[in-house]
Amino acid sequence: TQALIEAEIYFKININCIDPLGRTALLIAIENENLELIELLLSYNVYVGDALLHAIRKEVVGAVELLLNHKKPSGEKQVPPILLDKQFSEFTPDITPIILAAHTNNYEIIKHLVQKGVSIPRPHEVRCNCVECVSGSDVDSLRHSRSRLNIYRALASPSLIALSSEDPFLTAFQLSWELQELSKVENEFKSEYEDLSKQCKQFAKDLLDQTRSSRELEIILNYRDDGGILEDQSGNDLARLKLAIKYHQKEFVAQPNCQQLLASRWYDEFPGWRRRHWAVKMVTCIIIGLLFPVFSACYLIAPKSNLGLFIRKPFIKFICHTASHLTFLFFLLRASQIGNKTKTDTEPNNIEWIILPWVLGIIWAEIKQMWDGGFQDYVHDWWNLMDFVMNALYLATISLKIVVYCKYRHEKATERHLWDTWHPTLVAEALFAIANIFSSLRLISLFTANSHLGPLQISLGRMLLDILKFLFIYCLVLLAFANGLNQLYFNYDTTNNTKNCTGIRCEIQNNAFSTLFETLQSLFWSIFGLINLYVTNVEPKHTFTSFVGATMFGTYNVISLVVLLNMLIAMMNNSYQLIADHADIEWKFARTKLWMSYFEEGGTLPTPFNIIPSPKSLWYLCKWVQKQICKKYTKQKPKSFGTLGRRAADNLRRHNQYQEVMRNLVKRYVAAMIRDAKTEEGLTEENFKELKQDISSFRFEVLGLLKGNKLKLQNAKMNNVSEEEEEKSKPKVNKSRTQKNTFSFFDITTMIHPKAGEIAADKHNNVSNGSALLASEASKEKPKKIQFAKDVKTFGLFHRHKTSNTEQSSSKIYSVSEEILEPEISSPTEKLLTSVKSQELTSELNVNKLEEQCIGTHGTMGTLECLSSEHSPSGYTSAKESPSDKVNHTLSTDLKSDMKSTPEEASTEEDTTTRL
Structure with a gap:
């Protein structure tokens, strides 16, 4: 944030700038799923716009959380004019975050939005004549229809129904039936509404799949929600199953669990x-x-x-x-x-x-x-x-x-x-x-x-519908040709000359087209080849009339036999194939309706x-x-409070049991849906987060190995020099004591090095986990303050450090904020803490320089070699713990002991330093 503020001040950078594709920095960060950059931009109050919709469409859950928790500034920022253009936006005005999230069917995003109190308004009926519907349709009928379709597509989302509905089964039933009726009214979007209706039916079936016992199944199928709490309700009448049959929920009715319960009752x-x-x-x-x-x-x-x-x-x-x-x-x-x-x-x-x-x-x-x-x-x-x-x-x-x-x-x-x-x-x-x-x-x-004859009977019923459709078209063709042939032949009626038999049912067919009724019969029976061609002849030798009549008769046979009859065969074949593809569902649904008619209490005796x-x-x-x-003379006795109380208690108990079962079913359904989504998608956002974290951990392990090898090579080069210096310093004990005083600065710097490395690793892990909101609190903890004693001798370590640290402190580089705070530090303790903090902040960028300073300070490399050989006698270090890490740990321990030592323990510390 500080860098962005300085960049805007000094370089006049517009943080809301867009690229040639019209994308802002926030949208690009959302597309790349860079949550840290998104959080940074939001902290600078960048223009949000449709960022939430883009995050929902990309299904970046972390970005959605950040945008939902982001509070927009009260002041207005300069926004690119192109972003204010509705025509440039990728989303229509009727698309809201909850609607778009329901379209993607992302459970986590919908859950966050529902918890924020967001809901979808129920659209009006398609035949609604209110002012709002009429005016909206008159102004822009396409937008009105598309808006209704988008709302219903959102309402049909399984995740939204599972999260927002108190009774998901009832909601799915009613919504699927309503969508099916809409498909009949709005033929332009018939396929879309039918697909949504099938989606609701499949959701109800999948939710019923989660039942695990007969008790749960009976509670669901026997639940009734249309009665009051004081009404007497039967608890074993399969009310919910009857409702499913009423709404034509074939998938729900044909579900194996439901069929098993019905079969157990049928063969009681x-x-x-x-x-x-x-x-x-x-x-x-x-x-x-x-x-x-x-x-x-x-x-x-x-x-x-x-x-x-x-x-x-x-x-x-x-x-x-x-x-x-x-x-x-x-x-x-x-x-x-x-x-x-x-x-x-x-x-x-x-x-x-x-x-x-x-x-x-x-x-x-x-x-x-x-x-x-x-x-x-x-x-x-x-x-x-x-x-x-x-x-x-x-x-x-x-x-x-x-x-x-x-x-x-x-x-x-x-x-x-x-x-x-x-x-x-x-x-x-x-x-x-x-x-x-x-x-x-x-x-x-x-x-x-019967399982064998049932599908055939259902196919026969579907074919009858096709025959009725065919007869409607055929009757028009039949009436058209009957009218023409009757007009041509009614003047050639020979009924008076024929004494024995008249019509096409005679042995010698005659007067086939003399009347309209006789013409209709003749054309109908001609489909089956029962009419001869000589019926088109007339007794006078009117060849042209006979030719025209024969041509009309032949044209009718071509249309009726070649076109219409083959079309009927194709329609019937298609109907049979549809039943054959869903034979099990169709038959079980029809069988359930038959069974339910015998489950009723009435109609026991046969005729x-x-x-x-x-x-x-x-x-x-x-x-x-x-x-x-006696209705006029007797008053109805009011029911006792005990009866009403027991009835209310029973109804309330059934309702609570149903709600408990529904919660369990929804939990199982959501878990199964997430599990199936992970299986189908393969790589998900969580997988990428884990991959980033593994790569960052491997990177720091490699860096640790490289640093350890570098220190090991430098230790080998300086080994001979340190041994010679130790031999020369054996008779000079005072000199070793003096070296101990100069060794304190090395203790401090070696403590800074691992601490800075840990902070850098923690920061990197927080970045690589993919969610700035879910960062651990440990990374945000402030460095603990060291409590020093008030005794003057306690600060001896810092006085000894002061003389050796003068030259290095003169070459430090401070940031602007540190230069402002530096003059305010007066005491030696505060100066030392400031030095430690500055070393920690710059340790990631100056690791190599810090190591060179540690090695070159008063010939302390000998001490480093001594400590490394003491903690690893065999000279072997693992990849996970380099020699430098062990030395840093030992020296930091010495530093803590020096800080916590009392004046009485000063001599003991000097002896320990001499042994080191």
Whole structure:
């Protein structure tokens, strides 16, 4: 910061300058992930701009933390004009940090933003007609649509849902359904919205994957959030699973954990059903199916008995209902084989009387289903629509039978060939035949329970949709050519001349295009090759008319057969392939809907026993009538506080259990997501930080080895000289004492050298760890102050040092701040501390010079060699601890002992120095 301030003062450097690409120094530092430079620039209050958005897009977590914790200055700084241009910015105005972070789906960045209280506003509905939506769409419709898309892309982020939603499952369900509806309205962004919808569905499925026990799974699937705390809620009705089916969460429903729980409930009475042989399964189902009247009678008489409870099991209920429907189909088949009504018969036969209770039971079951589930849910199921048509046909048949009985019971029976075309019996038979077709096809819905026939049944349903799409286009083509051919041939009608047969169903086809209805029939049957080409001829020899008619007829066949029919085949093939690619999910979802219909409490008895009022139903009816009659005269008793308290406690307990399970699932999901991201990405930001730290550590180890080798070579050169000086100084003890006094400065400098090296290493480690915010507090600790004694003799070491240090102190270079503070130092202690600090700050740049000074001061190299040989007798030093490091440690220890020595220990110190 000081350097930047001086540079701005003396050199007038603009810290907010930009390069040719429009990037500031802060953006370049973010791109290079240089957190130390980012912190330095922010401390100088550099212009931030869109730096936070750039850091989020680059997913530099450390830079995001620095920018979030940075407080913008109150005063305005000069900003390059190009940065103020919205057209130059890489981000649109609607992109906020939380939206961009959700787009990247970076969990750590989203967590930091959410902790700061940032949220995303919920967009309005696509059909909203408020002033804001209408004005925004009128001003710029593209920006309005893109802004909505960006918001929904952020809301669909799995990390954001996991961090900000209290109920991630419910949020994912509702959001996926809303995105699916948006894809139908905004066709321009249909693929984007569909992808986001699939993303939400996959998130719900992945979150459910984290369940580890049946208890957690039951708590999730049985949770209900649409009731109040005082309402009576059932804790075992799979409310969350029903909600998933309602929102078409196929991945969630088909998840293995969910399917395992459903299977265990489906085969409640037969825990080892799947492990049994297929022959045993078939025999068991046949026996239960044959005994369904016995089970139904037991349930009617004693609902709480063992047999009565047995038929309430989902699997047993399914077998009984299937057996009942097969019995109904058998009687329908039998009705078509009995009786040959050539004359008018107003009374129904015995088979028809047997079929009547089944028809009434089916109609009652459909009415009850519509009442319990609601009309909207009822019509959304195609099988219910089919049942509705079938029941309508049966009711129409019964009505016509009643008309025949009332109208013709007193008349004389007539032969069938004498009946009118619209005779009620003929119409009733036609409707009854169509209803029988629907009844037989209804059996296909039961194929869903089988793993082999289920996918085929789903493919058939998807193909029916394709056929309906094809018929819409084909009907337009058919009507167009029918209109043209009828216009051409209606003047050539030969009906009066043809006495025996008229139309295309005759042995000799004629008048194929005489009327519009006959033309439509002729063109339809021509697809199957049942119309001959001679129908285009006319009785007069009008060759041109016949040629034009044949050309029109041929063109129609080319379009219908070559183009449209092959298009239908391609569409059906595509639909089947889509089902085949997702056969497991589609089949399990359809099977779950079938199973859930039998998990309900109602609808236990199969037809026709369901129309028989049971004692339980009669009791409920009596209570309801009594309640309605006595409603005006009796007041409803308020529920006791104990009942309400227990109910509230149970509901609160379920809610707390659900929240606890959700927290565990979210933690597991986040851990799995981070683990998968590291596996997929390979190298991450943390890997680069560790690599930088390893390289810096290796660098300092190499520098230590080089320094140790250099000292070792210098020690070898000076070895002989030091030995000669020691031999000459043996008789002169006083001289050695004098050398001890001059040795004190070497003690100080050797202590400075390792200390400065450690500080440099610590600083480098702090730089290489990649995060200035996470730097250890140890690197920020101030040097500890040395406590000196007040005795004058204690300062003898500094007085002895003063004379030997005069020449070196004159050649020191001080910075500006140190020159200002130097005159204020008065005492010898403060001067020594200042000298030590200056030596520590300049040790990284003057290591070699410091070593030369240490070696050349009063011939202390001999002492250095002596100390190194004393601490390593074999002369061997490892790579991790060089000889210079050992000497520095020994000399620093001597210095500390000199500082802490008392006046009484002065003589002992001199003796120790003499031995050294």
